[in-house]
Amino acid sequence: MTKQIFILFMKSTTALLLSLALVAVSCKKETAVWQTISSEYVSTSEAPFPMSDVQAPIFPDQKYPITDYGAIALPVDGSGFPTSLDSSRVVRVNAKAFADAMADCSASGGGYVVVPKGEWLTGPVKFQSSCNLYLSEGSVLVFSGKPDDYLPEEMSPWEGVECVNYCPLVYAYRCSKVGISGTGTLRPIMTEWEKWFELTPEHVKGLQILDRWGTFGEKWYKRNISGHKFQMRPPLVQFFQCTNVLLEDFKVRQSPQSSIHLYGCEEGVARRLDVCAFGRGCDGLVLEMTRSFVVEDCTFEQGGDAMSLKSGRVYESWNSQASSHNILIRRCVVKRGKALLSIGEEVSHGIHNVYMTDCKATGAVDDLLSVRSNIRQGSSVDSIFVANCEAASLQRVFAIDTDVWGDWRDAMSHEKDTINSIGGILMHDVKCRSAVALVDINGDKKNPAKDITIRNISADSVYSYVSQVNNAEDVKISDIQYGWLGKSSKSPIRPE
DSSP: OHHHHHHHHHHHHHHHHHHHHHHHHHHHHHHHHHTTOEEEEEOOTTOSSOOOOEEEEEOOSOEEEGGGGTOOOOOTTSOOOOTTOOHHHHHHHHHHHHHHHHHHHHHTTOEEEEEOSEEEEESOEEOOTTEEEEEOTTEEEEEOOOGGGGOSOEEOOBTTBOOEESOOSEEEESOEEEEEESSOEEEEOOTTGGGGGSOOHHHHHHHHHHHHHHHHTOOGGGOBOOSTTTOOOOOSEEEESOEEEEEESOEEEOOSSOSEEEESOEEEEEESOEEEEOSTTOOSEEEESOEEEEEESOEEEESSOSEEEEOOOSGGGTTOOOOEEEEEEESOEEEEEEEEEEEOSOOTTOEEEEEEESOEEEEEEEEEEEEEOOTTTOOEEEEEEEEEEEEEEEEEEEEEESOOOGGGTTTOOOTTOOOOEEEEEEEEEEEEEEEEEEEEEEOOSSSOEEEEEEEEEEEEEEEEEEEEEESEEEEEEEEEEEEEOOSOSOOOOOOO
C-alpha cells in the first residue's frame, strides 16, 4: 500500500514538474516573440514644449494574406455581382477571414494581415494586438452598406459620450502595437449611411438620451444607442484605448461619420494619409483623449474638420485626467474642410501642448485654427502653438467661439452651467490669399479667454474686419499686413 502511494506521489510530482517546465518554455517563447516587435522613434524636437520622441511599432516580417483564410474577391471588371454570387455570404466569409488572420497573426507574435490587389467586400474588420492591416497597392476594402452587418454592437463613443453602438468599420479595442499601412483604399458603400446625415427628430432624441446617460452616470454597457431609430453612424476607423499606433500611406474614400477616430490612445504616428469624406460631421482625423501623437504629411478633403482635437463631453469626463496633449502636426495639406485644425467643442478632459507647423489649406476652408467650447464643457485649453502656415480662401484665420453646441443644442440641459478656461495660445507667421476676417475671439463672459498672441499675419485681401475681440484679456495682435477690400455684405461663418 505504501509502495503504491509512493508511486502515485512520484507520478504526480513528475507531471507537476513537467507542467512547470512547459509553462516556463512557453513563457520564454512568448517573451521572445513579443521582443521581435521593435519601435521606430519619430523626432519631436521642434515642439515648443517638452515632448519625448514618439515610438511607432515596427512589425515582424510575417505575412497572413486574407486569401489563405478563404477571402473572396469581387469581380475585377467592376461589373458588379454575378447572379450566382451572394453578397451577404461574401460579407460573412470575408469578415471571418479577417478575424482568423488577425487571430493567427497576433498569436504568432505579430506581423501583417495582407489585403491583396483587388476589391474585397466585407463587414467589420476587428484588430488584435501586434497586427498591421496591410493594404497592398491596388487593393480596396469595400465595406458593406447594411447597418445590420455591424452588429453585434461594440463600445464606441458618440461625440465624447461613451456608449454601445454599431461596430466601427475598422475597430481596435484596447490593443497594443497595431497599425494600418500600404497604399490601398478603405471605401464604404454609402447608400444607407447617406440617408442618416439628415438631422432628424429621432436623432435629436437619441442625443437627449445620451446626454442624460452621460450626465447621471448610467453604466456604459447599458447605453445601447444602435439601431435604425436613432441613426448614430459609426466611424470608418476607430482605435479605442490602444497604445503604439501606426497609420501610414493608405487612402480613405468616404465615411459614415469621422474618417479616423483615435479615442483614449497613447503614442502613435499618422503619416502620408490621403483622406476624403464629404458627409455631415465627417471629420478627417480626430484625436480624442489621445497623448503623444505625431501627424505629418497627410492630405485631407472633408465635409467636416480636416483635423480635430477633442477630449470627451461633460460630467462623466471630469473625473478623469486623460486630456489630449503632446500633439505635433506638421506638413499637412487640406483641400477642403470646415477647419484646418479645430479644438473642441468636446474639451471636458482638457487639451494642452499642441503644435501645428508648415501646414497648408489649398482650397475653401472656414477656419485655419478654431477653438470651440460651450458653458457645459468645464475644462481648459492651453499651450496651443501654430506657426508657418498658409491658406487660400478662409472665413477666419484664428477664431475662438464659446457658444458652440453642434447637434446637441436642443439635447442639452442647462441646469449646471460650468466655466471654461481658454488661454496660452500663440499664432505667428501665417499668410493667406483672402479672408472674411483675420481674428475673431468670442470668449466666455464668466471666464474670459486670456494670454493670446497673434503676430506676423498677412492676407492679400480682407472682406469684413481685421480683428474682433469679445470677452478676452491680455490679447496681443501685432504685425498684421493686409489688403483692405472694405466692409462688404460678407460676414464670417461661425460654427452653430
